[in-house]
Amino acid sequence: MKTVIPIGPYHPLQEEPELFYLTLDGETVVDVDVRLGYNHRGIEKIAESKTWDQITFLIERICGICSTSHPIAYCNAVEDCAGIEIPERAKYIRSIIGELERIHSHLLWLGLAGHFLGYNTLFMWAWKWREPVLDLFEQTTGNRNHYAMIKIGGARRDIKNEDIPAIRKCVDSLVAPLEMITKAAIDDPVLHARLKGVGVLKKEDAIKYCVVGPTARASGVAIDVRKDEPHAAYDMVEWNVITQESGDVFAKAVVRLLEMFESIKIIQQCLDGLEKTKGAEFCVEVENIPPGDGIGRYEAPRGETYHYVRSDGTNCPVRHKIRAPTYVNLPSFKASCIGQTISDVAITLASIDPCYCCTERTAIIDSKNGKKEHLGEKELIRLSQEKTQKIRKKLGNQEGQSPFFLEK
Amino acid sequence: MKLKTWGLKKSIWVFHVSSGACNNCDIEVLDCLTPKFDIERFGMVLVGSVRHADVLLCCGAITRQSAPRIKRLYEQAAKPCFVVAIGGCACSGGIFKGSYSIAGPYDKIIPVHAYIPGCPPKPEAIIAGVVKLLSTLK
Structure with missing residues (x-):
């Protein structure tokens, strides 16, 4: 049985409003559609x-x-x-x-x-x-x-x-x-x-959908305007383009984390x-x-x-x-979201760092009887957070023992 | 003081509405939650549903597509509900004034109780604005 979930268009956390329609088979996403234009200011x-x-x-x-x-x-x-x-x-x-x-x-x-x-x-x-x-x-x-x-x-x-x-x-x-x-x-x-193996965007798909920025670099496509068409001071300083091969959400997070160190390097040299x-x-x-x-x-x-x-x-x-x-990055959801479970969608949609601003109102529509069930943005995040809790319990890792606390 | 507004004074729940902002005011509203500013010490909590909200923090000029939705949001909020327009766009339309897709600043669509100008206003200004609004309640 297939269900369609519209996510959006308003969400209190993020940037421009967008509206996503997720088509589900049980808990698995089989299709995703994007509507734009809520933040159009001309x-x-x-x-x-x-x-x-x-x-x-x-x-x-x-x-x-x-x-x-x-x-x-x-x-x-x-x-x-x-x-x-x-x-x-x-x-x-x-x-x-x-x-x-x-x-x-x-x-x-x-x-x-x-x-x-x-x-x-x-x-x-x-x-x-x-x-x-x-x-x-x-x-x-x-x-x-x-x-x-x-x-x-x-x-x-x-x-x-x-x-x-x-x-x-x-x-x-x-x-x-x-x-x-x-x-x-x-x-x-x-x-x-x-995060590993979640929302994978393969290298072929990244090229096919013409994605840019950290989304492309996490899939092994080393494109960066700062290197490819140097302007400002980018050809006068030493720095590296960060790439990862796996293309999942984890790789996207790692690319962003490591890019910050490169930025610090660039700033020091520019100073x-x-x-x-x-x-x-x-x-x-x-x-x-x-x-x-x-x-x-x-x-x-x-x-x-x-x-x-x-x-x-x-x-x-x-x-x-x-x-x-x-x-440019939005259409890549066709490749990265399909096959994921609904609880992984929140982070997969967020992984391109979009203006994923939209889950303030989520309505689940059962396509068979047309029954509507309204979920808030909180529901989607709750699903995602519950999954983390489950994994934590399975691994015996309680919140108090998270590495974030151990470090200090 | 009426019982309803007296109940509001100690702990207000805020809902964040963005209707065609550049996102900066939204980020500054979120910034108020983080450790440096920490609005929870004033009893303010950001809620996910407008039905729980006492104050709407509104950012951005209202686009034509979002105007009917903003009206509906305001109707759904339990009264008394106060509207705070944050940023130049919400107060007057700002730099987007005159565009074909802008339906107007907030006070054209719903009643506004406080204006916080700035592009974007600093988190301190947002906190000060809301506190000032609370101090005028009777």
């Missing part, structure tokens, strides 16, 4: 009515978490169109802000993933370590989110050299907790049982660069944008962000096209 159209400089503020507000990735991609596009070369100091500033954002975004995901699995300790800890990063943003840019640091032609404001020791200290202080959490996650038997370029200019004057078009890409925490702009020589773009990473 940003591409608004962009056509704003000036080139105003648009950087508008597109920051596409997503609060990728609020530097979009402006960097947009400025790359405009600079591609107008043939602008940005100063070296601006390149370092862009990379530092971009990588700090990656750290805070991955920590945010880690916390939510922990919550879905019933590891609320992980949720609280990951978000606790995210706070120093936000404080750093407030110190250097003036705001905890929406930093407004990126401008066509460079950076809107400088990072003061007096601030560098504080940034360095804060970033260094993150290494120890990140190492602890990485070790705890990689060695934890419950997380192994809960050296800032020290070297002390007093240099950080923004070039842009007079006007000539007619033509330009493409800009940036590796956002969730994957490749793509911006296209077309100019007719006036102070507004004629067309501004945006493609965000989650939109």
Whole structure:
């Protein structure tokens, strides 16, 4: 007997609302469908009515978490169109802000993933370590989110050299907790049982569905815009693209955990660069944008962000096209969710770090008699958390003995 | 003071509504729960159902698709129920004002009792706003 479960469109925990229809056979998912458009604000159209400089503020507000990735991609596009070369100091500033954002975004995901699995300790800890990063943003840019640091032609404001020791200290202080959490996650038997072999996206499927970002890298596809099409300071510093082969949720978590260390490496080297370029200019004057078009890409925490702009020589773009990473990653659920049990769906959907914002209202519809049963977002998370409890009991691992507690 | 509002003062349960936000206000609302801010010390708990809620924390300009759903959410909440508009978009439409897919800020759709401006407001501002709302209850 098949049942259809719509998940969404509203959920109090996450980003943009989306609506999923899960078709179930018993407890196994046989099909998944996605509906979008609940969070549609018409940003591409608004962009056509704003000036080139105003648009950087508008597109920051596409997503609060990728609020530097979009402006960097947009400025790359405009600079591609107008043939602008940005100063070296601006390149370092862009990379530092971009990588700090990656750290805070991955920590945010880690916390939510922990919550879905019933590891609320992980949720609280990951978000606790995210706070120093936000404080750093407030110190250097003036705001905890929406930093407004990126401008066509460079950076809107400088990072003061007096601030560098504080940034360095804060970033260094993150290494120890990140190492602890990485070790705890990689060695934890419950997380192994809960995440390994769950939501597998094979390498062929990853290529077939054209996924991007950590979702692709966890399936062994080594794509990263920062390496493939270097911009900002990414070709001036040493770092590695992290890949995993297995493609399951565990691999996706490991990719994100290890990427944070690479981000820290990039930030440290960029800070050296800032020290070297002390007093240099950080923004070039842009007079006007000539007619033509330009493409800009940036590796956002969730994957490749793509911006296209077309100019007719006036102070507004004629067309501004945006493609965000989650939109590209969503169809891969067809490969990763099918065959899973309903209690594994919460974490599988969350594993691409989507705007999986949607399980506020879940209705189970029995396709035979059309009977409706309404479940809240809590129900789905409860199912997921109950499964973790069961595995814990089986392994004789009580909550009090979890490695998260042992470490300290 | 009426018994109903007196009962509200000590421990309010909040429900989080997002209707076309950029997600930053939502993250800041969640941030209030985490160890640094910890709103539970004021007796505030984030609940999963609007039927349990005393206060709706609303983020984002309302899109056309979400407008009827927001109205329904408000109708489902047990009264007295207070609405707090968080962030520039919820207060006035913010940067998305004038878009074809925006139905309006919150006060066009449902009654709003407190406004917390900012893009996004800091968690301290959100806590201060809700506490201020509570102190005006009669």
